[in-house]
Structure formats: C-alpha cells, structure tokens
Amino acid sequence: DASLVEVNSFSPSVPISPSSMTNQYRFEDGPELRDLFITVDDPESHITAIETFITYRVVTKTTRGEFDSSEYEVRRRYQDFLWLKSKLEEAHPTLIIPPLPEKFIIKGMVERFSDEFIETRRKALHKFLNRIADHPTLTFNEDFKIFLTAQAWELSSHKKQGPGLLSRMGQTVRAVASSVRGAVRNRPEMFTEMNNYLETFSQKINLLDKIAHRIYKEEREYFNEMKEYGPIYTLWSASEEDIAESLKGIASCIDRCCRATEQRMAGLSEHLLPILHEYVLYSEILMGVLKRRDQIQGELDSKVDALANKKTEKDLFSEEIGKLEDKVERANNALKADWDRWKQNMQWDMRSTFTNVAENNLRYYEE
Secondary structure (H helix, E strand, O other): OHHHHHHOOOOOEEEOOOOOOOOOOOOOOOHHHOOEEEEEEEEEEEEOOOOEEEEEEEEEEEOOOOOOOOEEEEEEEHHHHHHHHHHHHHHOOOOOOOOOOOOOOOOOOOOOOOHHHHHHHHHHHHHHHHHHHOOOOHHHOHHHHHHHHOOHHHHHHHHHHOOOHHHHHHHHHHHHHHHOOOOOOOOOHHHHHHHHHHHHHHHHHHHHHHHHHHHHHHHHHHHHHHHHHHHHHHHHHOOOOOOHHHHHHHHHHHHHHHHHHHHHHHHHHHHHHHHHHHHHHHHHHHHHHHHHHHHHHHHHHHHHHHHHOOOOOHHHHHHHHHHHHHHHHHHHHHHHHHHHHHHHHHHHHHHHHHHHHHHHHHHHHHO
C-alpha cells in the first residue's frame, strides 16, 4: 500500500545453542560515529522449584567516559527488560520507547521455550537494546547504564529502590484517564495531525499483520500437504515399471517445491511477521505518548483557567503556569524530534521489508 509506505537467585542452568547473530537493525549513524555496541545472545534455560525461565547474555562494548570499563557481560531475563522499559517511560513520558516482544508469542505460531520462540525473542531483545543505544536521549539514561553494567544482585537491589509495579500501573492509569476526559483546547495542529496519521497507520498495520499471519498459515498447510505427497509417488513408482521414471520425477519435483516453500516460510517468519508486529506495538506506544503530551497540555490549560478566575495568589499561579509552559514546550520538542526520527526509521523498515519479501517471492517462483 503506497499510503503505508508514506506513513513509516542461583539456579541450575541448561545451555541452549545460540543461533546466528545477524543484526538486521539499521543504525542511523555510521559505525565510526557510534560509541556503544550491544549484543544479546547465548540464551540459557533456568529451572528452579517454582519456575522455569530464560536468561540472555548481554555484552556491551563502549568507549564512553562515563563507563568504568570498556566491556561488560551480564545475564538478563525478560522481566529485567520489562523493568528497563518501564523506567524509560517513567523518565521520558513523551519520548517513543521501543516496544518489547510480548510475554507470550502469538498463539499458534511457536511453542513457548521452543528453540524458535527463544531465538525470535532474542532477536527482538537485541533490537530493543540497540534502538535505545542509538537514541540520542535514551542512550544516556542512568537506568539503561545500570541495566547494561550491574551484576544480578546489584540490579535486584537497584530495582527495589524504585516504585513498585502496582504503583507505576496506578500512575499510568490515572494519567491516561486524566488525558481522555476531554479534548485539549490548545493542542497544536501538528499533534492533531499526528493523531490522525496514527489512527490511519494503526488500521493499516493491524490489517497487514493479520493478512501476513493468514498467508503464513496457508503456506504451512500447503507445505504439510506436499510433504505427504512426495513419498506416495516414490512408492507408486516401485509398482509401475512403465511410468516409474515419470513418477520419480514428480516425487523429485514435489521435494524441490517443499524446500522452496520452507525457505519462503522462513523468510516470512524471520523478516515480515516480526517487523509488522513491531509496528503494531509501536502504534499503541505512540498513541500513549500523544495522550501523555495532551495530559501535560491539559494541566497547563486548567492552571490558566484557574488563574483567570482567581482574585488572589496570582503570583503563585503565574509561577506555576510558567513552569508548566516550559514543561509543555519540552514535551512538544521531544515528541516532534522523536516523531521525525521514528517516521524515517519506519519508512526505511517498511521499504526494506517489503522489498525483501518481493525478492524472496521472485526466487520462490523461479525455483
């Protein structure tokens, strides 16, 4: 769709062989300008009396002066990534925080704790950290530095210092509820345009996500059927001497089609499906960011109204309004810069993803 392209504890551990470490993320800055490199690899399964979970090795290499060492190696589980994301949202409410893969994979795709599930999640976590590292503001967040460098017990101690999960959820619920009570009167036109753009983008990306999953499901069913037919023709050739060679040829052809279809499915599951679903999550994140910006605007509007109706304490109200005006301006500037950056990356991701799918389809039909 052309319009879419325009939108852009100690526990025993059992090692699991890591897959290839191909990084498919495009960084805006060239390698010579970057000073922070992060790799997520080497998943391990941990089994305790009460739970089974996966940890991933996070290796960081840097030349930044604020780091005490040039290289760090720590192990993190999914809950640690969730903690980092919540701290970034708390510290930067009007910046676009990259999405994390959901707690559980989409039903019917792969089983939890299977090699495919673990590798899909590893890639997503790797991309999550590198998107943060590449962000001009998030990359210098103190909690991000702690996540990359602290040993497990240090991170656990640091996490206990912040507000609890229920407290954070309560703050988020109150913020969203406050932001949707009514339309913001003085919202700049560009943020209304952003909101309209996102509504259209969300509809299109969700539709594409559903279509892609339907295509993948149909391809899998077709592949499973072909796998059953090949051996039938091979067996048939043993009892039909006159047409044995032709039957063997059909069996060989079906086998080649099976291999080509399997490669096509791999391309869909590795490249198309993750990108589409990532931007489904991005659309939800961006809606939340716009609501938080509107909430800050709403605070300012309510103070201006209060000042207009107040006979006394005008100096105090004027000071509060001045602070809120600065807060709104900072929020607007942060979101505008992040929006342009996100849109550029989205357009590149969509263009490269659909070009890759088209090339894979050409190879498939040629085979």
